[in-house]
Amino acid sequence: MAKKNRPAESAAAASAEAASPAHTGAANGHDHNTTITSVSTEHRKFAPPESFAETARISSLKEYRRLHRLADEDPEKFWGKIAGELHWFKPWKKLLSWKAPFARWFVGAKTNMSYNCLDRHLDGWRRTKAAIIWEGEPGEVRTLTYAQLHHEVCKFSNVLRSLGVTKEDTVAIYMGMVPEAAIAMLACTRIGAAHNVIFGGFSAEALRERINDSRAKVLVTQDAAFRRGTEVALKDAADRALTGTPTIEHCIVYRRSGSQIAMQAGRDHWWHEMMAGISAKSKAEQLDSEHPLYVLYTSGSTGKPKGIFHTLGGNLVWSYYTTRMVFDMRDEDTYWCTADIGWVTGHAYVVYGPLLNGATSLMYEGAPNWPEADRFWDMVERHGVTIFYTAPTAIRAFMRWGEGFPRRHDLSSLRLLGTVGEPINPEAWMWYRSTIGGDRCPIVDTWWQTETGGIMIAPLPGATPTKPGSATLPLPGIDVDVVRKDGTSCAPNEGGYLVIKSPWPSMLRTIHGDDQRFKETYWSHYKGWYFTGDGARRDEDGYLWIMGRVDDVVNVAGHRLGTAEIESSLVAHKMVAEAAVVARPDEMKGNALVAFVSLAANATASPALKEELREHVAREIGAIAKPEEIRFSDALPKTRSGKIMRRLLREIASTGQVSGDVTTLEDFSSLEKLRAGEEE
Ligand code: WT7
Secondary structure: OHHHHHOHHHHHHHHHHHHHHHOOOHHOOOOOOHOOOOOOOOOOOOOOOOOHHHHHOOHHHHHHHHHHHHHOOHHHHHHHHOOOOOOOOOOOOOOEEEEEEEEEEEEEEEEOOHHHOOHHOOHHHHHHEEEEEEEEEOOOOEEHHHHHHHHHHHHHHHHHHHOOOOOEEEEEEEEEOOOOHHHHHHHHHHOOOOEEEEEOOOOHHHHHHHHHHHHOOOOEEOOOEEEEEEEEEHHHHHHHHHHOOOOEEEEEEEEOOOOOOOOOOOEEEEEEHHHEEEEOOOOOOOOOOOOEEEEEEEEOOOOEEEEEEEEHHHHHHHHHHHHHHOOOOOOOEEEEEOOOOOHHHHHHHHHHHHHHHHEEEEOOOOOOOOOOOOHHHHHHHOOOOOOEOOHHHHHHHHHHHHHHHHHHOOOOOOOOOEEOOOOOOHHHHHHHHHHHHOOOOOOEEEEOOOHHOOOOEEEOOOOOOEEOOOOOOOOOOEEEEOOOOOOOEEEOOEEEEEOOOOOOOOOOOOEEHHHHHHHHHHOOOOOEEEEEEEEEEOOOOOOEEEEEEEEHHHEEEEEOOOOHHHHHHOOOOOOEEEEEEEEEEEEEOOEEEEEEEEEOOOOOOOOOHHHHHHHHHHHHOHHHOOOOEEEEEOOOOOOOOOOEEEEHHHHHHOOOOOOOOOOOEEEEHHHHHHHHHOOO
């Protein structure tokens, strides 16, 4: 299996390196508490395929560096060129006003997101080009051309207006993956209402909290969504949420499944009834560049969700530019980002980025393993997908399901692959490259956050040689560094804290309603710099390797280790499907590592295997990273977006109980089993 293809010499180099202090923070003579020790040993490197580079927008590192320099030295020219490709009703007076931590970009300009995504393409041939190709889980396919999408968006914007929604308001959207979700988002931007999309997998309670915090006036939802062959009763959940949401005046319900739901007279309106007969003439509001675009809630590891607040002009420019550069987007592409629109990835890279580029964006309603585990590959083949963008957690699931599923299909239409959401372990990266990409497609590992609004660190596929597990280099215009606690830059390969040193257009403007928390969370660690919360290291080529959230860093025997690297080593073992590493207090060592491991389909749990895995880690990365304890578990507790909730595992490992907030947990049964100690 491809999983095993770590070259023998690299494994040998690995143990030699781990033993050598030159590769650790210790070598730099700094207090361990100021840095993070890196134990990663990945050395493979892949040049962009020549045929890809030949036609790519940016085809060499030299060109990349030139752009980077231009952005630093002449920002007016750099941003002016990019922004100039979009439509502005009124030009900006000033590129940037920066009173840390508050930024305003394209100051004084007037523009509109929906106009740029739609109207701008209607004059030419793209009028009849597919903007969105949608596939429902049961199998139906709908195509909306740019003209059709424009028509629907204009009408729905008038529906919102007819309910009294203005550019001062916020509209909550609680839907599954249907084109109407994108239509609702675009309609909001047309009239200048901020949208607050709440992931359809969230509970009534989570929905209510997010509606109330954003003070939304209207909720757009649907009767039910299809997922893994069953219906997710969205309207039922909405009804429960709406018992405690004083700001909501109206609820619009799109009929998707036709299932029986309650409609409350006066408050609830059917989408199709509101749309019937309403005018399709809708002027796009001329909105200030700093006008609200959206609020999107991130769970955060503890406490109350944060309403990440984004504004128009900066996101317009950055979604457009990053999609163009990182995906090298072309008119001929059929592009598929598998993210749900409930996440920021769905905002920037299912809806805005592709539409701003006049591209064709594929949208899929359901689960990747419905009716069978080859659904994605079946879709890639049938739709001729050329660019495919997904999450490492999905890739590891595909690996677990086996190569047989992708092998059933012709995947030769693919020309570029992407990942986002967490560090990708090198073995998954290699599997993705060979099994899905046929060793032919570059992989863009894209690092960013809900807070950054768009991709910040990623290869340019025609220019940047890639290394499995590294997001490589910051995009032109993005000024990142890896620093110690005291703010000094780390030496090559010394792990530290990832910061962004200058403002960028799509940065969050604040946390909705809480400037103080905004300042404390992101701007109190380093004066004038944005703190990402991630640990990272920069290698000798300047490549960035994300080591995970610093909250998850474990301290063993005086070494601070990023969990991602230890987990990566565990999942490189052929018997392991997924792993999460946490620390629990230990009388002797201060802390001991506990690894929660879910096994590959063909593996059997046994004490011998536990021992073997401990030895495997010791061999691969050194004795300091050897887990004290291995616990097997069928499933690990994850957020709905696929991130492992190490905080919960930490609690289980240390106290056997969980006390913190679990509203963002995907599958409660995984937690129940762990809590009961039911794992093998
Ligand atoms: C956190 C942000 C970005 C949209 C989806 C997640 C982790 C994200 C990568 C990557 C390593 C990554 C970071 C980041 N992360 N992408 N390519 N490599 N880590 O958005 O929920 O706001 O999470 O996800 O830890 O801080 P989010």
